[in-house]
Amino acid sequence: MKAISQRQRWMVHLISASLIMLTLAGCTQIGPRILSHGRADYNEAINNAEDKQMLLSIVKGRYGETFSLLSVSGVAANVRFRSTASVDVGFGPGENYVGNLVPFRGGLAYEENPTITYAPVQGEKYIRQLLSPIPPGFLLLAIRAEAFTVPSLTMYVNRINDLRNPDFLGTPEEKPDPGFKRFVQLNQELRRADVLHWVADPRKEISFDILITKYAPVYTDKVREYLSLLGQPLPTDVSRDIILPVYFTVKGQDLKGVAISTRSTADLIQILRAAVVVPEEHASTGLAMNFPAMGPVGKNLHIYSSKDRPKQAIVAVKHRGYWFYIDDTDLRTKFFTQWFERYGVSALLPRGIRQPHRC
Numbered sequence: 001m002k003a004i005s006q007r008q009r010w011m012v013h014l015i016s017a018s019l020i021m022l023t024l025a026g027c028t029q030i031g032p033r034i035l036s037h038g039r040a041d042y043n044e045a046i047n048n049a050e051d052k053q054m055l056l057s058i059v060k061g062r063y064g065e066t067f068s069l070l071s072v073s074g075v076a077a078n079v080r081f082r083s084t085a086s087v088d089v090g091f092g093p094g095e096n097y098v099g100n101l102v103p104f105r106g107g108l109a110y111e112e113n114p115t116i117t118y119a120p121v122q123g124e125k126y127i128r129q130l131l132s133p134i135p136p137g138f139l140l141l142a143i144r145a146e147a148f149t150v151p152s153l154t155m156y157v158n159r160i161n162d163l164r165n166p167d168f169l170g171t172p173e174e175k176p177d178p179g180f181k182r183f184v185q186l187n188q189e190l191r192r193a194d195v196l197h198w199v200a201d202p203r204k205e206i207s208f209d210i211l212i213t214k215y216a217p218v219y220t221d222k223v224r225e226y227l228s229l230l231g232q233p234l235p236t237d238v239s240r241d242i243i244l245p246v247y248f249t250v251k252g253q254d255l256k257g258v259a260i261s262t263r264s265t266a267d268l269i270q271i272l273r274a275a276v277v278v279p280e281e282h283a284s285t286g287l288a289m290n291f292p293a294m295g296p297v298g299k300n301l302h303i304y305s306s307k308d309r310p311k312q313a314i315v316a317v318k319h320r321g322y323w324f325y326i327d328d329t330d331l332r333t334k335f336f337t338q339w340f341e342r343y344g345v346s347a348l349l350p351r352g353i354r355q356p357h358r359c
Helices: 006-062 124-131 136-145 152-156 178-192 220-229 265-274 280-284 331-348
Strands: 070-087 104-120 157-160 196-200 208-212 242-247 258-262 304-306 313-319 322-327
Touching: 006 265, 006 313, 006 322, 124 265, 136 152, 136 196, 152 157, 152 178, 152 331, 178 196, 178 220, 265 331, 322 331
Parallel strands: 242 258
Antiparallel strands: 070 104, 157 258, 196 208, 208 242, 304 322, 313 322
16 A cells, blocks of 8 residues: 555645635534524514414413413523534555545534523513503504504594493493594594694603694594594684693593593403304303403404314414414404504513524
């Protein structure tokens, strides 16, 4: 066997150095990609888990069963890289190895070991958040950011001055207040026309204001109707701005402005429980709770049930032998539950995600 020549030693060192450089370069390229995709994957998994947890808690509540909530309080995802490298060098006559050896080869693999921590949602803070009315600041943000489906006023507000928006209709004879519905319609129309604005007020005693500006002559009639529903007169000088202070209270005789009262997270949960379409065999045997007729906010909400796993569901859970789900095409229910999660579940399930990666 021939001794290794100086040229062959030089080639081995060169190939080894090249493999080391390739390995390090691979780490720098793969690391950012893992960080980018890993965070999205973790967020998606957490969102899916919370959607199912929320839905299951609503369904179990309809059956009068207890339930508990867990929040994801931390995610530590440690990524470890492992590289392999090898060099095939032939010795002796070239005809012994030419065509049979690979000059050099290498590989790069990684493994991920996530550590996920959970915390039960309980205690006084949880109960207080569950039962407290939705605060003024959140309502203002929701109104200003609302989409064109379920208006935030319909969802979160149960009374504006003398206009009522009940969760449920107490008797078969009770009808929804047409004045509240019309108020919401006018509010949307005037906002889209850039005539009406909900704005913050610097005074502590006032939650925020309704500002109506530049409405004459095109929107004078609608503004007059809007104010009439609130029990307010149209000013004589229609060229001046109208400012209505908003208070979070029940209207009294001496109140000069708009009085608003809001629902709590517990109210929203009850509305969603009532929206569960209970299987006939469960309804007839009294397994599930009964609710009165829905008010305007829950009238068109549906959480369906099926013996078979639904093919078109945005979220589905199995309970008592049935699948309960929200249909992916039911935009109203999807929108309602999304906003409920943003305020209700997000407030009840605080989470802090940590994802350190080591390369």
